[in-house]
Amino acid sequence: MPIVPLKFRESDDDLLLFADDAGGYFKSDSKFLHRYALGRLEPSDIRFLHDHGHGFEEIGDLAYSGFEHRFASRQYVPHELDYIILVPTLRCNLACGYCQVSRVNENTPGFDWDEKTIEAVLRFLGNLATRKIKIEFQGGEPLLRLDIIKRVRDYCRVKFEESEFVICTNLQDVSFEAWKLLEQPDVFTSTSLDSNPLTHQFQRTITAEKTNTFFKNLAAAVEKLGPGKVSALPTINPHNPPLPQSVIDTFLDFGIRSIYLRPVNYQGFARRKFDARASAKIWNQYHSSFIDALVELNWISDQPVEEYYFVHCLRRVLRAGHNGHVDLRNPNLVGYGYLVIDHDGELYPTDEARMVSRIGQFDLSMGDVHSGLSRDTVDAFNAEALNNFHPDCVHCPYQAFCGVDLVDDLSRYGRIDLPKHLTDFCQRHTYIFDKIFSMIYSDDPKVRKSLAIWSGSPRFDGSLAKVHR
Amino acid sequence: MISLSIQVEPFPIVEPLIVRLQESGTEARSQHDAVLLDIDGHRREYNFQGFSFVVRTPPDECIDGDVLLVLPGQTSAHRLIRASSHHNTLLVTEQCDQLCVMCSQPPKKYHTDLFDQFAVAAALAPQGAMIGISGGEPLLHKTRLFEMITKVAVERPDIRFHVLTNGQHLEPSDVETIFQLGRERILWGVPLYSANRNTHDRIVGKDGAFARLELGLVTLMRAGASVELRTVVLQQNWSDLPDLATFINTRLGFISVWALMQLERIGYGRMNWDSSFQDTSTEFEQIRRAVDIATARGIRTSLYNFPLCSVPPEYRDFAPSTISDWKRKYLEFCTDCGARGTCGGFFQWYSHNEGFAALGPL
Numbered sequence: 001m002p003i004v005p006l007k008f009r010e011s012d013d014d015l016l017l018f019a020d021d022a023g024g025y026f027k028s029d030s031k032f033l034h035r036y037a038l039g040r041l042e043p044s045d046i047r048f049l050h051d052h053g054h055g056f057e058e059i060g061d062l063a064y065s066g067f068e069h070r071f072a073s074r075q076y077v078p079h080e081l082d083y084i085i086l087v088p089t090l091r092c093n094l095a096c097g098y099c100q101v102s103r104v105n106e107n108t109p110g111f112d113w114d115e116k117t118i119e120a121v122l123r124f125l126g127n128l129a130t131r132k133i134k135i136e137f138q139g140g141e142p143l144l145r146l147d148i149i150k151r152v153r154d155y156c157r158v159k160f161e162e163s164e165f166v167i168c169t170n171l172q173d174v175s176f177e178a179w180k181l182l183e184q185p186d187v188f189t190s191t192s193l194d195s196n197p198l199t200h201q202f203q204r205t206i207t208a209e210k211t212n213t214f215f216k217n218l219a220a221a222v223e224k225l226g227p228g229k230v231s232a233l234p235t236i237n238p239h240n241p242p243l244p245q246s247v248i249d250t251f252l253d254f255g256i257r258s259i260y261l262r263p264v265n266y267q268g269f270a271r272r273k274f275d276a277r278a279s280a281k282i283w284n285q286y287h288s289s290f291i292d293a294l295v296e297l298n299w300i301s302d303q304p305v306e307e308y309y310f311v312h313c314l315r316r317v318l319r320a321g322h323n324g325h326v327d328l329r330n331p332n333l334v335g336y337g338y339l340v341i342d343h344d345g346e347l348y349p350t351d352e353a354r355m356v357s358r359i360g361q362f363d364l365s366m367g368d369v370h371s372g373l374s375r376d377t378v379d380a381f382n383a384e385a386l387n388n389f390h391p392d393c394v395h396c397p398y399q400a401f402c403g404v405d406l407v408d409d410l411s412r413y414g415r416i417d418l419p420k421h422l423t424d425f426c427q428r429h430t431y432i433f434d435k436i437f438s439m440i441y442s443d444d445p446k447v448r449k450s451l452a453i454w455s456g457s458p459r460f461d462g463s464l465a466k467v468h469r
Numbered sequence: 470m471i472s473l474s475i476q477v478e479p480f481p482i483v484e485p486l487i488v489r490l491q492e493s494g495t496e497a498r499s500q501h502d503a504v505l506l507d508i509d510g511h512r513r514e515y516n517f518q519g520f521s522f523v524v525r526t527p528p529d530e531c532i533d534g535d536v537l538l539v540l541p542g543q544t545s546a547h548r549l550i551r552a553s554s555h556h557n558t559l560l561v562t563e564q565c566d567q568l569c570v571m572c573s574q575p576p577k578k579y580h581t582d583l584f585d586q587f588a589v590a591a592a593l594a595p596q597g598a599m600i601g602i603s604g605g606e607p608l609l610h611k612t613r614l615f616e617m618i619t620k621v622a623v624e625r626p627d628i629r630f631h632v633l634t635n636g637q638h639l640e641p642s643d644v645e646t647i648f649q650l651g652r653e654r655i656l657w658g659v660p661l662y663s664a665n666r667n668t669h670d671r672i673v674g675k676d677g678a679f680a681r682l683e684l685g686l687v688t689l690m691r692a693g694a695s696v697e698l699r700t701v702v703l704q705q706n707w708s709d710l711p712d713l714a715t716f717i718n719t720r721l722g723f724i725s726v727w728a729l730m731q732l733e734r735i736g737y738g739r740m741n742w743d744s745s746f747q748d749t750s751t752e753f754e755q756i757r758r759a760v761d762i763a764t765a766r767g768i769r770t771s772l773y774n775f776p777l778c779s780v781p782p783e784y785r786d787f788a789p790s791t792i793s794d795w796k797r798k799y800l801e802f803c804t805d806c807g808a809r810g811t812c813g814g815f816f817q818w819y820s821h822n823e824g825f826a827a828l829g830p831l
Contacts, residue, residue: 024719051664051712053719062683065690066720073722319767320722457764458783459757463711464765 001046003055004067007397008033015467017437019397022070023320024053026466027441048468073320074400076329078336082130085340085351086121088113088148089140094170096192096204098235098264102358103140111140117345118148120369122155124341132162136190138351140343143169143178150181157186166190171217172210182225189221193232195242196250203235218254227255237264238283244293248305260308261290265352280424284431291435299446304453311454313432316401317440318455318464326350328429330403331386335366335378345369349378352407362410381406384416392420398433441465473795475532476525477539477546485540487549487589488517490524492533501593505533536590538583549590550598556793557594558601559587561614565606567635568674569660570745571701572737576605584610588617592624599629599656608638615646622654631697633658636685637678647692656725657689660699663709664716672705686721696724699773701732702756703745710755714762727763729756731774735818742823750779750825760787777812778828792816806830 004024008016016033019025026048035041041049049055056064090111092103104111113121125133133156137149149167156163167182168190174182182189194200201211221230232254234247251259263283291310298304315322323329326338334349341347345368348354353364364381367374387393387404396402405425406416412424420426439447452460480486491497493505503515503522513532515522524546526532534552550557561584565576591600607614614632621628636659639647647655659682662672666679689696698721700706700713710729717727732738732746749756756772763770772780772788780788790813799814800821806812808831815821 052715060687062687062720065687066722069690069723070719315767318765322767452761452765455765457761459761460765461711461758461761463715463758463762 001050001055001057003036003041003046003049006036006054007395007399009397011434011441012438013441017397019400020054020067021400022053022067023074023317023400024067024070025317025397025437026052026054026468028468032468045468052466070320071400074323074330076323076331076333076403078333080130081128081337081339082132083134083136083338084125085136085138085338086142086152087138087140087341087343087354088142088145090343091144092139092141092170093144093172094141094204094210095206098203098237102355106141106144111343112145113148113343113345117369118151120345121152121341124369125152125156126159131160132164133160134164134166136166136168138168138340141170141172142167143174146175146178146181153181153187164188170204171214171221172205173213174217174220179220179224182221187229189225189230191218191221191230191232193218193234193250193254193256195234195236196246199242203237222254222256227257230254230256231258231260232256233260233262235262235264236283236286238279238286241286244286244290247290248293248297252305257303257305258308259305261287280427280431284428288431288435291439295446295450298450298453304450306454310432310436313401313429314436314451314454315456317433317436327405328403330388331382332404332406333382333385334407335375335382339366341369347373350407352411353378356407356411361414364407381416387420390420392426396430398430401433402429441467473548474545475535475537475548477537477544478523478525479542479544480520480522480539482539482541485538485583485586487586487593488515488522488537488539488546489593490515490532490535490537499593501536501589534595536593538586538590549587550594550600552595554794555599556601556795557598558603558793559591560603560605561587561607562605562610564609565604565635566609566637566675567606567678568737570672570674570705570737570741571703571732573733573735574603574605575736580605580610582610582613584613584617588620591617591621591628591630594625594628597627597629599631602630602632604633606635606637607632608634608636611638611643615650618650618655622650629654629656631656631658633699634685635660635673635678636682636689637675639685639688641688641691643688644692647689647694652693652695656695656697658697658699658728659686659689660701661686661713661717661721662700662703663706664713665709668706668709672703690721690723696721697726697728698724699728699730701730702747702749703732704747705745707747707755710759711762714759714766714768717763717768718766722766722768724768726769726771728771728773729759731772731779733774733816733818734820734824735816739818746824748824748826749775750827753781753784757781757784760784774813774816776815776825776828777808778806778831779825789813800828802828802830804830 004020006018006020008018011017015027015029017025017027035045053063053067090104091106091108093106135152135156142149153165164186166188171191181187194203197211197215205211205214291307294305294307312325339347339349340351340354342354347366347368348357348364349366356362357364364377366378385404385406387399387402393399408425409416409418409423439451448460452458487501489502491502491504495504497504503517505513506516507514508528511525511527513524531553535548536550538547538549549559562580563577564580594600618630632655634657663669669679670676734742760770770787773791775788777785777788790811792813796817797814798817803809
């Protein structure tokens with residue numbers, strides 16, 4: 001009976017983790033590895049491998065087809081363009097030390113969409129084939145151009161069967177009119193909440209007065225709009241991180257139970273201020289301690305809390321077809337399902353690509369709203385955006401769960417052909433999957449309770465931690 | 470219990486006839502429409518193409534829009550489509566090539582081909598209806614079945630079908646037809662009882678059934694079909710359920726839903742009740758594990774025909790109300806139950822003194 005190729009990695013319990021190209025995994029010992037490598041599998045080995053989807057009897061049988069289906073489901077296929085990120089202005093009323101998105105002062109002229117651009121954006125939206133649209137307003141501070149947000153919103157409500165709007169705002173200066181907008185049922189609010197008031201002030205608001213204003217507005221948003229319509233992201237400086245418990249407490253104070261921890265991004269102008277280039281190791285340590293804190297909390301709390309990205313990665317380990325999040329996909333094809341329209345009308349495949357282009361590292365623009373989409377550059381880029389054949393990745397048992405991020409590689413190293421294991425992306429994801437597997441194979445009831453919550457099942461069954469001996 | 474037949478006065482036909490009953494004052498929308506003229510007690514008289522067509526039914530019963538199959542010389546017509554119900558099923562044949570221990574509709578030897586009539590009836594169903602196709606084994610008459618579905622699909626693109634099949638007769642050459650009919654058109658309800666081929670074959674009473682079913686499922690996968698995988702929980706497969714969940718994850722990740730089903734006490738299910746019924750109100754562990762494994766793996770899992778009080782609280786969200794309206798009943802203690810509104814209750818033919826031991830109002 002043919003056995004599919006297996007990759008392996010040592011784990012901290014003297015066993016080896018084995019995984020195949022479709023994301024099937026199990027643990028076994030070095031004796032099994034020798035039998036496998038030397039072609040001396042015993043009948044009990046073959047039975048185990050067959051029962052668990054690592055082998056088949058003939059091409060086209062159910063075991064083979066099921067494997068094919070799982071493999072194929074793990075490959076991301078872009079759908080039609082239905083998610084547009086709009087940057088109507090680059091002006092902002094804050095000057096955060098790490099600002100990733102590049103910004104200019106509130107009173108600087110020439111960084112807003114002019115009338116011609118607004119009309120071109122509406123025309124661009126009008127030519128989309130999709131019936132459902134999601135629009136995300138970023139900046140700068142998009143609430144500085146409430147008039148543009150309203151025009152786009154009114155246009156989309158008529159043009160599309162369903163539309164949804166996300167306003168990414170610093171909630172610093174919210175007028176009566178802006179609140180009215182945020183309260184509408186198809187409008188969602190996304191903001192930054194940097195861990196706790198002290199850190200937030202240090203990294204973002206600088207003065208106590210502005211800090212108070214923000215926290216008052218955030219409380220008002222949660223109260224007026226409900227926690228389900230408000231999301232908040234903490235940006236963490238891994239060199240000086242807040243205590244995990246203080247981050248969790250702050251978010252819980254606002255009823256927010258999904259926390260997406262993000263390290264300061266080494267892109268845009270942030271790179272000038274923070275040394276994030278070699279910070280994977282300390283970030284991983286911090287992230288791990290954060291997950292441990294969540295496990296302790298979930299053990300005693302009846303209202304569970306999650307770290308969004310960790311849960312996403314956990315589900316990618318357990319399931320095929322979990323390709324819904326842009327930060328981790330394979331192939332990571334950009335410029336199709338969503339794109340960014342910048343303050344000057346330029347089109348970019350992602351927000352990060354906009355920053356890489358803006359600081360002159362590499363031009364990843366895809367044309368502009370006036371003359372239309374041009375995908376030549378990103379398509380050349382996309383041709384490399386997969387981990388299937390990368391010499392490091394083909395030996396990695398985490399390959400099926402993982403992805404690639406060439407924009408990140410480009411922004412950090414100025415090139416995309418660095419050996420993957422040397423990249424920040426690989427180091428961070430190798431850690432995450434190590435952590436996930438140490439938890440999957442843990443007997444600790446606290447860990448199992450959190451895994452059950454995060455995987456969406458009432459209990460986390462022991463057979464999800466298969467060991468072949 | 471809702472009746473699936475209805476009394477009619479003798480009508481002079483030599484071929485089976487499909488009639489849709491329309492309320493009075495409406496226009497006949499097709500040559501099959503009969504428009505109500507008069508109600509007199511149990512007697513309702515319709516105008517059917519200028520002839521008098523008479524139905525006998527209680528005065529308070531709503532039959533507007535119902536589609537009847539009237540057979541020559543018979544005074545009882547089949548209510549093929551009940552317009553007010555979501556549980557309409559066409560029994561297209563009573564022949565079958567399996568002999569399952571829990572079969573609710575034991576097979577018969579002879580077959581009457583009514584596919585042409587069923588095609589007409591389905592095309593008269595209410596907007597957006599989902600129509601069940603059951604048997605016997607419908608795919609024993611695969612060519613006729615596909616003809617019927619294709620015909621309805623052309624006339625009524627809004628109509629969908631839920632085909633219950635043992636999957637024994639699906640072949641690679643069917644991929645194109647199934648693909649053309651479309652993923653949204655048909656939900657295929659296919660039973661699989663165990664990942665152990667011997668156990669499965671024993672339960673369905675046919676050697677080699679598991680192997681053939683595997684090939685049938687490959688056909689559905691390659692055609693991109695929507696599949697509801699159905700596993701009746703029995704004493705015979707009780708300890709196999711967790712392994713079956715693993716099997717589904719590795720082989721059948723394409724399915725739309727995995728339905729774990731309680732036994733229906735009718736047909737062979739009644740005959741084999743003592744040796745087959747698994748009391749899940751006193752012992753839930755294997756279902757618990759199966760649901761946990763499948764859910765963590767992202768496979769939508771559902772418990773069909775389980776009274777809510779037989780399910781532990783944290784698994785009740787997995788147990789929708791699934792017993793068809795015309796087969797459903799509630800027990801005495803259900804009167805005081807706070808969950809009655811969302812609970813599917815019991816089959817009409819459920820017998821409580823031989824059934825679940827640990828039930829009660831929630």
